[in-house]
Amino acid sequence: MPAAVVVGGGIGGLAAAIGLRRIGWQVTVLERGGAFSEIGAGLALWPNAMRALAALGLAERVREIAGVESVGGVRDQSGRWLSRTDNAEVARRHGWPLLMVHRAELLRELMAALPGELLRADSEVLDVRPDGDGVVVEHRGGRVRADLVVGADGVRSRMRRQGWPEAEAPRYAGCTAWRMVTEPLGGRGAEGALFWGRGERIGFAALPGGRFYCFAAARVPEGGAEDPYAEVVRRFGGWPDPVPEMLAAVPPDAVMRHDVYETPPLASYVRGRVALVGDAAHAMEPTLGQGAGTALEDAVTLAACLRAEPDVDAALARYDRVRRPRTQAIARRSARLGAAGLVAWAPGAWLRNLAARLVPPGVLLRSMDPVLGWTPPELREQRGRSAPRPGGQARTDSGEGGGTGSGGGARTDSGGRDRAGSGGGAGGSRGRGRRAGA
Numbered sequence: 394m395p396a397a398v399v400v401g402g403g404i405g406g407l408a409a410a411i412g413l414r415r416i417g418w419q420v421t422v423l424e425r426g427g428a429f430s431e432i433g434a435g436l437a438l439w440p441n442a443m444r445a446l447a448a449l450g451l452a453e454r455v456r457e458i459a460g461v462e463s464v465g466g467v468r469d470q471s472g473r474w475l476s477r478t479d480n481a482e483v484a485r486r487h488g489w490p491l492l493m494v495h496r497a498e499l500l501r502e503l504m505a506a507l508p509g510e511l512l513r514a515d516s517e518v519l520d521v522r523p524d525g526d527g528v529v530v531e532h533r534g535g536r537v538r539a540d541l542v543v544g545a546d547g548v549r550s551r552m553r554r555q556g557w558p559e560a561e562a563p564r565y566a567g568c569t570a571w572r573m574v575t576e577p578l579g580g581r582g583a584e585g586a587l588f589w590g591r592g593e594r595i596g597f598a599a600l601p602g603g604r605f606y607c608f609a610a611a612r613v614p615e616g617g618a619e620d621p622y623a624e625v626v627r628r629f630g631g632w633p634d635p636v637p638e639m640l641a642a643v644p645p646d647a648v649m650r651h652d653v654y655e656t657p658p659l660a661s662y663v664r665g666r667v668a669l670v671g672d673a674a675h676a677m678e679p680t681l682g683q684g685a686g687t688a689l690e691d692a693v694t695l696a697a698c699l700r701a702e703p704d705v706d707a708a709l710a711r712y713d714r715v716r717r718p719r720t721q722a723i724a725r726r727s728a729r730l731g732a733a734g735l736v737a738w739a740p741g742a743w744l745r746n747l748a749a750r751l752v753p754p755g756v757l758l759r760s761m762d763p764v765l766g767w768t769p770p771e772l773r774e775q776r777g778r779s780a781p782r783p784g785g786q787a788r789t790d791s792g793e794g795g796g797t798g799s800g801g802g803a804r805t806d807s808g809g810r811d812r813a814g815s816g817g818g819a820g821g822s823r824g825r826g827r828r829a830g831a
């Protein structure tokens with residue numbers, strides 16, 4: 394049975410592990426952290442992300458832990474609506490509405506889909522080197538050999554630094570993001586919205602259990618040292634309702650502050666038997682809410698390519714051909730929208746707001762079709778696939794107990810049938826309240 398080592402246990406890494414197991418690979422996930430991270434605030438899951446989750450057999454479960462709002466949109470700093478989006482229209486057009494999940498809860502669902510013994514915490518990967526037709530991975534817990542390494546180790550990827558030494562380092566996108574989740578607001582509803590100011594923006598969206606995910610960004614020099622909660626309140630505490638109410642419901646120690654970095658485009662996502670997925674390949678500004686979605690797409694596509702192509706190297710080449718143009722285009726679009734959303738020059742902000750008011754919401758939504766309309770490549774039954782060449786199993790050469798664990802378990806029930814395109818529960822709030830306050 395072919396074997397893969399996944400470096401990094403974030404959304405991209407766990408999804409890749411699930412996808413690879415579904416096509417019959419043995420998998421080990423090596424995570425640097427002491428535990429598989431349950432850190433984070435909210436994440437947007439657009440229809441393309443839900444279709445990827447459907448291909449992994451997880452869409453229904455994720456739907457149950459997600460929040461969904463009927464409308465959202467953009468407001469200016471005085472609170473006036475500039476543009477409103479009907480989430481039912483998103484669902485009508487694409488089969489799923491926009492859903493919001495807590496990152497920790499999504500990670501929990503992904504982890505639950507994998508046997509625990511495949512997940513190795515405290516296993517920072519230190520080195521990866523080619524070894525015949527495979528790769529040897531050195532990590533804090535020992536050494537393992539595999540046919541394929543999936544580099545899912547995030548924006549500061551060691552896999553990318555090591556395998557792509559010529560690549561430029563991630564660059565500061567010019568803005569800092571604050572993310573936080575409120576305590577339950579006691580049933581007081583609010584429409585999700587994004588407020589655009591000058592060089593600053595703040596938004597919020599409903600999570601299950603009456604909580605709200607709040608996200609803010611500002612054009613500031615990187616590395617600010619101010620207390621994150623104090624800074625958010627200083628910047629946004631005087632913005633229109635319900636922003637102050639939202640901020641008052643955020644525990645002061647629950648604000649995450651991240652300088653935003655993007656990866657300069659790579660010439661390939663594959664080198665030898667190392668394939669990059671997610672932020673390691675294409676970290677982008679969060680403006681379009683596609684960081685998690687594109688990582689999930691990568692994971693599903695990688696598995697589909699490996700299933701469809703009898704030769705691993707050809708499959709990886711195909712993965713790169715399919716994923717690079719799409720993800721780099723989405724990253725460029727996120728950067729453009731990010732620049733517009735954070736324009737600080739007063740006439741520029743005025744023009745931006747005018748344009749947002751004049752463009753009909755239907756046109757805006759249609760313009761997102763190339764991003765949201767993604768469908769997973771079919772995870773077909775493989776035909777005539779030769780076993781990967783020598784060293785087929787991830788072998789433990791030192792310090793490891795149990796190699797890649799139980800691995801295997803090839804399932805044949807994949808392929809996006811889990812609800813993809815089935816209407817997706819437009820609007821409604823089914824599932825709200827489950828795991829309230831988790």
Ligand SMILES: Cc1cc2nc3c(=O)[nH]c(=O)nc-3n(C[C@H](O)[C@H](O)[C@H](O)COP(=O)(O)OP(=O)(O)OC[C@H]3O[C@@H](n4cnc5c(N)ncnc54)[C@H](O)[C@@H]3O)c2cc1C
Nearest residue numbers: 401403404405424425433434517518546547671672684685
């Ligand atoms: C702690 C954290 C919180 C986040 N919170 C949010 C949020 O609230 N909202 C949002 O929209 N996005 C958030 N993001 C970003 C978002 O999760 C990603 O943009 C997106 O999901 C793509 O994920 P990824 O799996 O490619 O990378 P990541 O989510 O960054 O995961 C990479 C993983 O690799 C591990 N790793 C790194 N180096 C090594 C190594 N050498 N060996 C082994 N493991 C390694 C890291 O510990 C991490 O678990 C967060 C990211 C992180 C790391």
